[in-house]
Amino acid sequence: MARTLNLHLKVWRQASANAKGYFQDIEAKDIPESASFLEMMDIINQRIITAGADPIAFDHDCREGICGMCSMVINGRAHGPEVSTTTCQLHMRKFHDGDTIWVEPFRAVAFPVIKDLAVDRTSFEKIQIAGGFISVRTGSVQDANALPISKEAADSSMDAAECIGCGACVAACPNASAMLFTSAKAGQLNMLPQGQPEKHRRVLGMVRAMDAAGFGNCSNHYECEGACPKDISVRWIAKMNRDYALATVHEAVIAPTGKGGGDGG
Ligand code: SF4
Numbered sequence: 001m002a003r004t005l006n007l008h009l010k011v012w013r014q015a016s017a018n019a020k021g022y023f024q025d026i027e028a029k030d031i032p033e034s035a036s037f038l039e040m041m042d043i044i045n046q047r048i049i050t051a052g053a054d055p056i057a058f059d060h061d062c063r064e065g066i067c068g069m070c071s072m073v074i075n076g077r078a079h080g081p082e083v084s085t086t087t088c089q090l091h092m093r094k095f096h097d098g099d100t101i102w103v104e105p106f107r108a109v110a111f112p113v114i115k116d117l118a119v120d121r122t123s124f125e126k127i128q129i130a131g132g133f134i135s136v137r138t139g140s141v142q143d144a145n146a147l148p149i150s151k152e153a154a155d156s157s158m159d160a161a162e163c164i165g166c167g168a169c170v171a172a173c174p175n176a177s178a179m180l181f182t183s184a185k186a187g188q189l190n191m192l193p194q195g196q197p198e199k200h201r202r203v204l205g206m207v208r209a210m211d212a213a214g215f216g217n218c219s220n221h222y223e224c225e226g227a228c229p230k231d232i233s234v235r236w237i238a239k240m241n242r243d244y245a246l247a248t249v250h251e252a253v254i255a256p257t258g259k260g261g262g263d264g265g
């Protein structure tokens, strides 16, 4: 027979962005060890609904570690105690019978609470819109081999492309900095030949959108890398800083139009 756990939950409840939040005590009895953390939340919510109360709002989508939606701070850690693991891939067998588990939303000025554990991460989309794309058609599948790309550059770009935009890096950082996310999204394109024509415009736009959204600056705590479920390295932040410095020189000296230039020079 499947083993079960009896847990004491302390879950952040907040009716809306401007409402006062509080921790609600919830006794979570008979939770299967085989359940994922989100399945445990489903079980709790079903019981809350059956009792006629308001279920806990939380974000989720793929439940396979690829969409980045499952934003929760569990026992003080973004995505919980397991390294390189999203909340949806965290399983209750990692906890013990009788444990007390604190569940909170990702906390950052740029991630305002919508309700309970759900936060608004539109600020990430604004960063992406400011440059996280290539604006020309780059060819069909058969064209891929027509453009020489070194194995090192392709591997490196793929490493950055693993970022799922979850925001754990922001939640873990004492400055609520989004530099790991922004640098991964800019870096994956700036590594490739297709990304070169817009690289200055890209990094200027994305960094300025990041600042405008209210994220803090990086001061080298490395908490972002530690919390990242996809093991994005802080070396991407160093690359973004170099790319940004070059882009500002390009903007000031070579293309002083205020548009950041686009010739990749
Ligand atoms: S860098 Fe890591 S922690 Fe930050 S958004 Fe991307 S996947 Fe999530």
Ligand code: FES
Residues within 6 Å of the ligand: 059, 060, 061, 062, 063, 064, 065, 066, 067, 068, 069, 070, 086, 087, 088, 089
């Ligand atoms: S629900 Fe998609 S990554 Fe967790």
